Structure formats: C-alpha cells, structure tokens
Amino acid sequence: MAEFEVPFGDGTVSVDLPECEVTVAEPSGGEAVDVRAAAEEALREPNGPELAELIDADDTVAIVVTDITRATPDDTLVDVLLSELQRVGVYREQVTIIVGLGLHRPMTDDELDEMLGEHADLAVNHDPEDTVKVGEIDGTPIELNRRVAMADRVLSTGMVEPHQYAGFSGGGKTVAIGAGGEPLIRYTHGPDMLSKGGVRLGRIEDNPFREAIDETGDLCGLDFCLNVTHGPAGILDVAAGLPRLVVRDLAESAQGALSVDIDGEYDAVVAGVGAPKDANLYQATRAATYVILGANNPLGDGGRVVIPAELPEGAGEGTGEKRFYKWLSGADSADALYEEMRSGYEPGAQRAFVVARALRNHDVYVTNSEAPDVVEECLMHARGSVEDAVDPGSDVLVVPDALNTLLR
Structure with missing residues (x-):
C-alpha cells in the first residue's frame, strides 16, 4: 500500500x-467507550475510597484539569465530578477549576469555553508565579498553585497516555507539574533525571521520573483523580480513585491497545x-x-x-x-x-x-x-x-x- x-x-x-x-x-486500538457512562461507573467503583468518603459538605474543592495540549474530555469529566460532589453536599460555588498549564501558554476564554462548556466560569489558568511551598523532594522545593494549596480537597482529571519520561502521563502529574512551580520541573526534567535508567516511554515500574511525580502528588494533597486513556478509536477506558492505582490500571489498558511489534x-x-x-x-x-x-x-x-x-x-x-x-x-x-x-x-x-x-x-x-x-x-x-x-x-x-x- x-x-x-x-x-x-x-x-x-x-x-x-x-x-x-x-x-x-496500527495497534489494535481497542474499543471506544461512552465517556460519561464509564466515568460514572468509575466513580461508583474507584481504585480506593469513594469520593463521598473523602469529602465533607463544607469543603472547598480544587479540580486541576489538563490544558489544550491534552485531548482529555474535561467537559464531561468535570461535569461528572461536579454532579458527584453535589450529591454529597458540595455545590459548584465551593469549587475552583485550575487549568494545569505547567509552563505552557494560558488558555483563552474561547478555548476554556470549548473545553469546559457550562463550567468554564469556574476555571482559572495556573500561574507558576503564584505558588506556595508545600514540601521538598531531594532538597527541591515543591511549589503548588496557591488556590490549590488553599483548598480543603484536591481532585484532578487527566490523560494516561504514553509519555517520554513518566512512562505514562496522568495521576499525580496533572497537579504536580500542571499546577506546580519551576523548581520541580527543573528537577524532574533536568539532564540528571532524564539520563537515569528506567526513565522511558511506556514504563511506570521502577521509573524514577514516575516515582518523583507520584511522591509530589502526595505532597500536593491530591486526594482523588478521574483519568482516561485513549487510542485511535477514541477514549478506551476510564478509572477513578487513588492516583497511583488509576495510572497503573489505565496504563495496562493502553499497553494492550497501543502496542505494535x-x-x-x-x-x-x-x-x-x-x-x-x-x-x-x-x-x-x-x-x-x-x-x-x-x-x-x-x-x-x-x-x-x-x-x-x-x-x-x-x-x-x-x-x-x-x-x-x-x-x-x-x-x-x-x-x-x-x-x-x-x-x-x-x-x-x-x-x-x-x-x-x-x-x-x-x-x-x-x-x-x-x-x-x-x-x-x-x-x-x-x-x-x-x-x-x-x-x-x-x-x-x-x-x-x-x-x-x-x-x-
């Protein structure tokens, strides 16, 4: 041909x-799922505690979402999360959506409208200059978006897809990198880290980059994530719960659908x-x-x-x-x-x-x-x-x- x-x-x-x-x-590609139905099912059967067990009705909530460089169906994922939060007594006025830009450019209002639909009014672009220190890794200060740091509970969406350094993206990475400061990016993306064995595409076990991101997600207080993985057919799988378990679950789905000998x-x-x-x-x-x-x-x-x-x-x-x-x-x-x-x-x-x-x-x-x-x-x-x-x-x-x- x-x-x-x-x-x-x-x-x-x-x-x-x-x-x-x-x-x-061409990999097998898997079969596309109905994102909303799969997300609602993932919330009913999460990897770890249910969202209702983690959140009180008077909590303020930060939801960190991916930016325009990720093809994540954030409109649907955020809508499902907000519905679940409302079910346990947390209303949208208590929620702030932070767009995890990392060091990418801010999203425009039109882009936010397209990405988040009716919930775009809750969104603010991450500002890497407006952060607070929440801990350290190997002497590197971990900085976090001020709005995220001030929230009682931190949630995230994310795309678990092949990643050059993390093996697969998603999980704690959305918050640690997307809503973090330059010091962590300097540490994780520097030549010493990127030259380590195990830092490679498609690998999450014994991957120092992945381990650093997971640890940082803990320091940032990420309580619960709702992530997807995708392939040529579309969104292939959805998982929710504890970040490490969610990444492992969706990476397994992705490996089966995306590998070619x-x-x-x-x-x-x-x-x-x-x-x-x-x-x-x-x-x-x-x-x-x-x-x-x-x-x-x-x-x-x-x-x-x-x-x-x-x-x-x-x-x-x-x-x-x-x-x-x-x-x-x-x-x-x-x-x-x-x-x-x-x-x-x-x-x-x-x-x-x-x-x-x-x-x-x-x-x-x-x-x-x-x-x-x-x-x-x-x-x-x-x-x-x-x-x-x-x-x-x-x-x-x-x-x-x-x-x-x-x-x-």
Whole structure:
C-alpha cells in the first residue's frame, strides 16, 4: 500500500509513495467507550475510597484539569465530578477549576469555553508565579498553585497516555507539574533525571521520573483523580480513585491497545500527530522522540522521521516552548547542543535536550507546515509534503498515531 492518510490538524493529509515499500503500524486500538457512562461507573467503583468518603459538605474543592495540549474530555469529566460532589453536599460555588498549564501558554476564554462548556466560569489558568511551598523532594522545593494549596480537597482529571519520561502521563502529574512551580520541573526534567535508567516511554515500574511525580502528588494533597486513556478509536477506558492505582490500571489498558511489534529496519518513519499536538513544534516533535527513543527504534542507519504538522503557533507560545526554540535555534549542531545541555538548562527546555539527543542519530523532517522557517532554524528540515521528504525506493514505516503507538 503506497497510498495512505495520516492525521494533520483536525483532518488528514493524503500521501502517495508509489516507488516505496510501505508498512503501516496500527495497534489494535481497542474499543471506544461512552465517556460519561464509564466515568460514572468509575466513580461508583474507584481504585480506593469513594469520593463521598473523602469529602465533607463544607469543603472547598480544587479540580486541576489538563490544558489544550491534552485531548482529555474535561467537559464531561468535570461535569461528572461536579454532579458527584453535589450529591454529597458540595455545590459548584465551593469549587475552583485550575487549568494545569505547567509552563505552557494560558488558555483563552474561547478555548476554556470549548473545553469546559457550562463550567468554564469556574476555571482559572495556573500561574507558576503564584505558588506556595508545600514540601521538598531531594532538597527541591515543591511549589503548588496557591488556590490549590488553599483548598480543603484536591481532585484532578487527566490523560494516561504514553509519555517520554513518566512512562505514562496522568495521576499525580496533572497537579504536580500542571499546577506546580519551576523548581520541580527543573528537577524532574533536568539532564540528571532524564539520563537515569528506567526513565522511558511506556514504563511506570521502577521509573524514577514516575516515582518523583507520584511522591509530589502526595505532597500536593491530591486526594482523588478521574483519568482516561485513549487510542485511535477514541477514549478506551476510564478509572477513578487513588492516583497511583488509576495510572497503573489505565496504563495496562493502553499497553494492550497501543502496542505494535516491529521487525526490521526502515529508511523512513512517517509519524502522524494531528490536533492538538501539531499546533506547535514543541509538541509535534514528540512524534520523533517517541519513535527514536522508544523501546524499539525501527530506523536503520541514516533513517529519518517525517512529521506532517500544521504548526499555526510556530515553535509555541508558552515559556517552555520559547525556551525550547531558543536552545535549538541557537545551536550549530545536535551533538554540540546535547553536550552543552548536559550541564543544565531552564525548565521547559528539556524538549530541546531530548530532541537534540534524537537528532544525533537521525534527521527529522516536518512537512506541510505553516512555519517552515522555524523548523529549519531548529536543526530540522522543512518540506512542502511528505513525498518531498521521503527518498524514492525507501522502505517506509507509517505510524498514523505516533503519540499513541508503542513500538516494541
């Protein structure tokens, strides 16, 4: 099959490589669930105590939700949580929704309306400058959003999906990173942590990054989370309760639905991303690092990753994205950048470090984008189409949903 489609923005882009041998890596994908029904069931049978056992009627509640970079159905999850809270006597006036931005850009009012619907009026963007210290890990101060720290109870939503460092995202990460301060991001995303054994895509057991995030979630007072996992079919599973147990439960579901066994070595991998991750280069490069630095790199010597991505935001507009761009655009080579960054960098710049690590061995081409100049400035190659980025006669592996496929 030389003709195929891969995600691009909110749609797809068609590709035709008639002179290439093309293999498509598509995981089983699982079966989509009805999110509301599954979330309500998860609250009835949580991993640990029921929400009603944890909350009193006069409690104030902070719900930390994911931001626009995660395709989490927060409108439904928040609505289900608020209904359950009301059932135990906690009304919406007692609830604040904090958007866990980390160092990403604030969400606009229109984006909040689209994400949270009728509950957008309860939402505020996390401000990493407005935090309080709640503890320490290895001498690193743990800072938490002031509104979250002041709440009697802390809940969160989240997406348990493959993550370059945490193995899988979700659980305590939504609060610890999303509603935290720079010191923890500096500690967890620094070169020492990211170079440790066990810090890898798809692994949660014996993963120092995951362990640090879980411990920090405890320090932040995260009492209960409602998380989902997804795949090509949509939302595959929902779990609620204690964060560690929720992540373990949903990671198991994701592993079964998203893993693909790969044999042989390829000249090129066409890695699909799509919205919301292809809004900027910072997020879209996850496709390349997931392929190159995953459990099984399918590329042979000289192989390349090709990523169709819209990039309407260029490199990205948040603090982390700007730092990513600064490091990559100011570098002469991937090797030199990697060696320089091994001595340290600012929070948010870790994606430049990981991209440099991947680029030492393989080229990355970004096609069809609105920001080709930004791509070229960042040690990568811009092309008008996938066809322009793949040499005739190449052996090509297509990973339509690269951020939700585990190659093994």
